[in-house]
Amino acid sequence: MPMKKVMKGNEAAAWAAKLAKPKVVAAFPITPSTLVPEKISEFVADGEMDAEFIKVESEHSAISACVGASAAGVRTFTATASQGLALMHEVLFIAAGMRLPIVMAIGNRALSAPINIWNDWQDTISERDTGWMQFYAENNQEALDLILIAFKVAEDERVLLPAMVGFDAFILTHTVEPVEIPDQEVVDEFLGEYVPKHAYLDPARPITQGALGFPAHYMEARYTVWEAMENARKVIKEVFDEFEKKFGRRYHMIEEYKTDDAEIILLTMGSLAGTLKEFVDKKREEGIKIGAAKMTVYRPFPIEEIRALAKKAKVLAILEKDISFGIGGAVFADTSRALINEKEKPIMLDFILGLGGRDVTFENLEEVVEISKKALEGEKVEEINWIGLRKEIL
Numbered sequence: 001m002p003m004k005k006v007m008k009g010n011e012a013a014a015w016a017a018k019l020a021k022p023k024v025v026a027a028f029p030i031t032p033s034t035l036v037p038e039k040i041s042e043f044v045a046d047g048e049m050d051a052e053f054i055k056v057e058s059e060h061s062a063i064s065a066c067v068g069a070s071a072a073g074v075r076t077f078t079a080t081a082s083q084g085l086a087l088m089h090e091v092l093f094i095a096a097g098m099r100l101p102i103v104m105a106i107g108n109r110a111l112s113a114p115i116n117i118w119n120d121w122q123d124t125i126s127e128r129d130t131g132w133m134q135f136y137a138e139n140n141q142e143a144l145d146l147i148l149i150a151f152k153v154a155e156d157e158r159v160l161l162p163a164m165v166g167f168d169a170f171i172l173t174h175t176v177e178p179v180e181i182p183d184q185e186v187v188d189e190f191l192g193e194y195v196p197k198h199a200y201l202d203p204a205r206p207i208t209q210g211a212l213g214f215p216a217h218y219m220e221a222r223y224t225v226w227e228a229m230e231n232a233r234k235v236i237k238e239v240f241d242e243f244e245k246k247f248g249r250r251y252h253m254i255e256e257y258k259t260d261d262a263e264i265i266l267l268t269m270g271s272l273a274g275t276l277k278e279f280v281d282k283k284r285e286e287g288i289k290i291g292a293a294k295m296t297v298y299r300p301f302p303i304e305e306i307r308a309l310a311k312k313a314k315v316l317a318i319l320e321k322d323i324s325f326g327i328g329g330a331v332f333a334d335t336s337r338a339l340i341n342e343k344e345k346p347i348m349l350d351f352i353l354g355l356g357g358r359d360v361t362f363e364n365l366e367e368v369v370e371i372s373k374k375a376l377e378g379e380k381v382e383e384i385n386w387i388g389l390r391k392e393i394l
Contacts (some may be wrong), residue, residue: 002182002247009172012140012179013079013105013165013280016147018049020103021301022077023194024069026054026062028084031117032169033107036079059084063091063104070100071209073200075151078102081169082109085123089130095162096131096225098210100199101154102162103147108136108270108321109169110356116215119169120321124298125330131225133163133232134299135267140177143167145249146296148187149229152239157197158231168271170357182247190246213317229300236297253302255294258284262291264372265313265346269295269331272319272360274277279365295331308337313346315372321354328352328384347375353387364388 007015013036017025025044027037039078052069056062059080064074080088084108089227095102106124110116124134135150137143143165150163167173199209213221233253240251257277259265266276273294280292293309295302310316327333332350339345351368354360364387375381 001062002180004178004180006174006180007140007177008035008105008174009137009143009167010035010174011039011142012144013147013167014043015179016144017041017077017105019182019184020075020077020148020151020191021049022051023074024052024054024066024076026056026065026069026076026078028056028059028062028080030059030084032109032173033081033084033105035173036105036214050336059087060091063088063095063102065099066102067095067100070095070102071098071199071201073196075155075194076102077104078106079105081107082111082117082123085127089127092127092130092132092162094210097221098199099160099225099228100162101151101160103154104162104164105143105147106129106166107169107173112294116356117169120355120357121166121169122322122355124164124166126323127164128299128330131161131229132227132299133161133297135165135297136164136295137165137167138170138273138294140167140175140179141174141249144179144181145243145247145251148190149236149239149243149251150335151191152242153232154233159228159235160197161225161228161232166270170342171271171359186246190242191300199226221239232300233302236300251296252305253295253297254305255296256309257292257294259293259309259312262289262312263314263376264290264317264319264369265293265309265315266290266319266365266368267293267295267309267331267335268319269298270321272321272354275360276319276365278294279362282362283369289370298331300371301334301338304336306335307342310339310342310343310346315349315376316346317349317351317368317372319351319353319360319368323352323355332384348383349375349381350384351387352384358388360388
């Protein structure tokens with residue numbers, strides 16, 4: 001029987017790694033994700049986890065060690081955040097280009113400057129074009145589950161791409177919640193023993209990895225990554241179905257909450273989705289027809305699900321903890337692309353909020369709804385709105 005434990009999000013990620021049985025875990029500490037490899041090191045030291053635990057000198061080295069181990073043919077795992085993820089940047093492209101199914105946990109944290117250790121999504125959003133799949137957890141249970149799901153999808157022969165699972169710094173990484181830990185036997189059935197599809201070292205079958213890509217071949221290599229990411233959409237849905245059958249918890253590319261009759265739909269990712277559900281309940285009691293939606297998978301981008309969601313809304317308000325300077329929020333830009341050729345589409349509004357760990361309050365959400373209502377009534381409003389700014393210090 002599965003057991004329940006009260007644990008931090010970081011511990012949930014470590015338990016997921018333990019259950020997945022990677023053979024190599026590379027570790028370098030960084031707030032707020034340090035506890036992930038720390039807990040794994042305890043599992044290894046106590047003989048509960050059979051893995052090579054490699055203590056490296058930087059995050060660049062951590063992901064490089066995972067690339068080498070994955071290329072040699074074993075399941076690998078690591079964790080990082082913020083500046084550490086940024087330091088990995090060039091190797092992230094290498095991992096995807098070599099089609100290595102590495103899984104990495106990310107405690108989503110703001111990027112410097114100024115130095116900030118609190119939550120937003122800028123770190124993973126900045127890596128959206130590297131060829132890594134991206135999942136975002138609403139709570140600690142999802143942090144554990146999505147890591148297992150990420151391994152299953154990444155290792156599918158139709159995909160063979162690395163994956164990162166983000167969960168909000170401190171809001172989840174350091175906050176305790178009840179988490180169900182699945183039976184090891186059931187996880188073993190779900191994931192299966194890792195069998196490398198193309199990347200392993202075998203003198204009887206010599207291959208070249210990470211070779212020079214001349215103009216005659218490079219574009220085709222990039223196309224195969226594109227094709228794999230396109231394939232991932234179908235595979236993710238299949239794995240979500242299988243996960244529900246095995247563990248009883250259902251996941252969606254986009255999860256909807258009271259959207260069927262909503263005039264205004266608030267779309268977000270991560271832990272903010274839980275706040276939105278409570279806020280929607282409050283506004284429903286006041287007679288306001290609003291709904292909420294949570295994007296669980298950001299890469300590959302859920303284009304068809306966005307189009308289906310948009311058909312229900314008169315105003316689609318995107319709430320995001322990131323900023324792409326010169327254009328607005330990245331999720332807003334991607335959502336707009338998904339809807340660009342649709343004949344009928346809602347009013348699209350972008351709300352930048354919660355950067356650097358700034359609390360997102362019901363008062364902030366009231367402002368989002370008021371702006372959305374003005375747009376619904378035909379009043380001209382800004383497409384991109386910064387919510388919760390302390391204007392007295394600007």
